[in-house]
Amino acid sequence: MPELPEVETTIRILKQTQPQILKAGFVDIWTDFPGTVKKPVKFNRFKKEILAKKIKRIWRRGKNIIFELSDDYSLLIHQKLTGHLLYGEWDKKDRANSYIHLKFFLDNNEILALSDLRKFAKVELWKTEELLNSKEFQELGPDPLDKKFTFKKYKNLLINKKIKIKQILMDQKVIAGIGNIYSDEILWRARVHPFRQVNKLTEKELKDIYKNIKSVLVKAVKLGGESFSDYRNPAGKKGFFDEERKVYRREGEKCPNCGVKIKRLKMGGRSAHFCPFCQK
DNA sequence: AGTTGTGTTGAAGA
């Protein structure tokens, strides 16, 4: 699942590509599933509007990838559950890279492709100013790796909330970029039970969670993200966070800290994985 | 072989 570290890995690698993707222009588009493109609604309109535009900058807001284009347009891509971008000579032996439903043909003779097994990813073309002022963008919480995301700010976001800590960590309106994998991993390291109510956490627990938000995400970015499931980088290669995965999808295995079996419990629609002994 | 689990986001309902 592409969360913040996978999205960050994607844009870092795209920016390093040779030949450069930056400054490339769009010459054609192909799809076998126009439903991926949500804006403009009509695929032909999308195609017409993006052709001849050039890529000026690649950046990230939470889990959203944004290609800033010429003429004050921006192309937004959200990979959702199983989407990932591929560019240049990507690894075609890996089946995870074979669900390509959208291709952008560029004027440097390269292809930017979107592989997306479950077809949940979304692609949108915006006027940059409209995107920046849009409700979905304005409502996103701060980026956890931003220097301005201080302990004080974090505490203000969480104060008095009567919600489970795991749920608030995954709420994009509170903090942008954390999903199911990293919320489980952060809470295991902070030794806090995922079902704890935020307003009942001690100062020390809040601080431990804060520190681990930063450290887990930084480490995951360094390792190129997590490829347990479908995520691959733009070269089609796996990330290495798997070596650091302590609890996510490890139900029944021994906790690396105490040896007690990892538990899995349903929270809303998804699974929370944790150590019932270490995490209080 | 049909059912269930997988998880992001937004919408709808309680």
Add this chain to the structure above:
DNA sequence: ATCTTCAACACAAC
């Protein structure tokens, strides 16, 4: 305010 369910979709695992 907080929660629950569902829907978009494909495939692996039981």
